[in-house]
Amino acid sequence: MNLTQSARDYLTRNLTYEDALPTQMPVYVNSVAYLFGVSALSALGLLVLTGVVMSLFGPDWYHVSNVGHFFNSLHFWSVQIFFFAIVLHLLTKFSIAGWRDGRWKTWVVGLLILGVAILTGLTGFLSQTNWDSQWISVQAKDAMNALGVGAFFNTMNTGQVLTLHVIVLPLVVTALVGLHLFFIRSDGSIKPIPRKRAR
Amino acid sequence: MSKKSDAYFKDIPMKPYDLLKEGLIVLSIITVIVIILAAVFSSPDYPTVRGEDVAKRQPIAYLRTSANTLGGFSGIQTYGPPYTKNYDNAQRVFGIAPANLPGVTIPINAEVDFVLKPLERVAVLNKGVDSALKTYKSATPAQQQVWLKNYLIALDKATVVNGEVRVPGGNFGPVATMMNGMLNLGKAGLLEGALESNPRLPYSLNPTRSLLFFQDDVYVSVADSLDMLSGQWGLVHETGNYPGAWWLWPYVFFYQISPFNTSPNADLQVGLIMLALFLILIFLPVIPVLNRIPRGLGIYRIIWRDWYARSREIHEFEPRRKAG
Structure with a gap:
């Protein structure tokens, strides 16, 4: 059994380039409700980014530095947006029996x-x-x-x-x-x- | 597209789409919103409540905590697993106490760890405390309890004059000297250091004992002043007007209602309810009735209103075409 061949066959069956990076979408995908997931994903990206910066300077940084505190604020509000978006995303997917x-x-x-x-x-x-x-x-x-x-x-x-x-x-x-x-x-x-x- | 996608979207009209552009636009908007919120509202960072702060600002509360702990009256003394062997005190539902299964994994003897050991460090520097400690240890448990109870009763009538605590006289034995030793330890800012006994010092990443020392009256008092108690929906907001873990409001909600708001097993009961609700959500797709709720709610009609309008137009058009 060739594992590489099997993985390639699985992806061919389940996730082509066109599936992964689509350039067309069904016409019914036409509501702001479809943006909650990508909003949560964006907030997650910001969380990782600001978290990495805070990790670089250590856990005490934000207590003693204005710049550190600002990054903590970015992290804090990214959390709030993340959960706000993820809750809306969940409610949307529930509403459409996703x-x-x-x-x-x-x-x-x-x-x-x-x-x-x-x-x-x-x-x-x-x-x-x-x-x-x-x-x-x-x-x-x-x-x-x-x-x-x-x-x-x-x-x-x-x-x-x-x-x-x-x-x-x-x-x-x-x-x-x-x-x-x-x-x-x-x-x-x-x-x-x-x-x-x-x- | 894959064969699977081709089959699923067969007969569905498609429209041009740019996934990356949409993602970048949303990311930009979210980034701007976060930057504005951070710049305008900042974030909470209320200072820690240290032993030194309590010793200087609330010395009577500090002394009461120390005396209660030495006398075995603090909450942690009989807490049960994972700290003590009081297995009967573990929260239980239908006779089952999950905390008892792993047992005591963080052993704490509050009387020794929180008071006697720190005082042994003070005794190195203070001969009076050294002598008092020896007298206390050589006394019978009954005698120790008499001294402590007398001291705690007197402490209710204590006053603070120019920062010094004045306790009415009484039969306290060595306890008053010991408690003053604890108070001075706190005033010197050395309490937390004395509570730690990590064999890997100077590295200390685990302040469990320091946090447990003041968890009863002192922390509750501070939390009350900041509207952070459980009955004040404390979990869902941070200090000030900042939002906290508001997404946990269903969890906090159960603590507000009967029988959980007075139940000694509330943490376990509410925890199990939340676990059950989460499992219901997970298995919702295969739970009859519940998986039909979205159809009853009809919110999907709003989300897909353009599609349904388009379908209706086609549907209305087709019969006329056939008739024609």
């Missing part, structure tokens, strides 16, 4: 992205090393402990939450987003729900 025609995979991966993003957001709040982090960490620990998760994930362990926030969870989110986009481009935009004909 799981039809075999697109349940895209739906499931999208929800997993939301779940991991919420965890990434939590570790972000915990990594701020300010009063909010103090308060959220002692509050969130009760929820984690009650579920038995606190034994492995200590919200008050700054080293653990910081590394989760800047490396592990972004990698998981990015990988899931990649899979989500693969399914979207492979399957194409779902057809409208058939309407009952007026008698």
Whole structure:
């Protein structure tokens, strides 16, 4: 078995260049509601970019530097836009029953992205090393402990939450987003729900 | 396109499209919005509440926390897993306590770790505290409790004059000296350092003990003043008027309603409810009735209104053509 040949055949069947980078789209893709996903993706890009800059200068940077604080503000508002867009995207896909025609995979991966993003957001709040982090960490620990998760994930362990926030969870989110986009481009935009004909 | 795409979009009219251009336009717009929000509203960065701050600004609260902890009256002393072996105190639903399964993984003996060990460090520098510590340790547990309870009662009547705490006299044994030692440790800004016992010092990435020390009354008091308590929907906003994790409002909502707002197992109950809701969302495509909700809501008619209008025109045109 030639793995390279198999991978090429799989892509040929599921994701051609035209699928991945389309130059035409079904005419029913004609609403602002189709822009929420790409808005979330854009905000995610900004989150990664501003996060990388903040990582380069270290976790204390934004407390002592005006430039650092501005980058923290960019990161903070990117988070808000990201979740705003992702919630609208979710509501839109729910409204159009976007799981039809075999697109349940895209739906499931999208929800997993939301779940991991919420965890990434939590570790972000915990990594701020300010009063909010103090308060959220002692509050969130009760929820984690009650579920038995606190034994492995200590919200008050700054080293653990910081590394989760800047490396592990972004990698998981990015990988899931990649899979989500693969399914979207492979399957194409779902057809409208058939309407009952007026008698 | 792939054969799969060709088959799916057969008979569907297509229009010209530029994926990258659309993506870049949206990215530009989002970038501008984020820059404007950051420039205009900045972001929250409320300073940390340190032991030094509490010792200087709220010395009586500091002393009460220290005495309560030494007496075994703080919340963490009998918390249960993952900190202590009080397995009966773990939250449970239908008799099952998930916290008990992994057991104690972050062992904490608050009396020793939070008070006696820090005082042993103070004792190196202060002979009075050294002597008091020895007296306390050599006393019976019953005697220790008498001293501590007397001290805590007297602390209710304590006053602060020129920054100094004045506690009415009483039978406190060595406790008053020990507590003053704790207070001075805090005033010197050394409490957090004394609480840490990482064998890898000077590297310290885990402030768990420092955070747990003040988690009861002091943190709650600060959070209350900033409207950040659970009953104030604390999770969904940060300090000031900044938005927080507002996307968790369904989670916070359950804490506001009965029976969860008074339940000792609320964290586990609400956590399990959220887990169940998430699983329902995941499996929504195959759950009868629920997967038909979008058709009932009819919001899709707005999103695809152009398509339906176009279909109607064609539909209305076709019979006339046939008739003609």
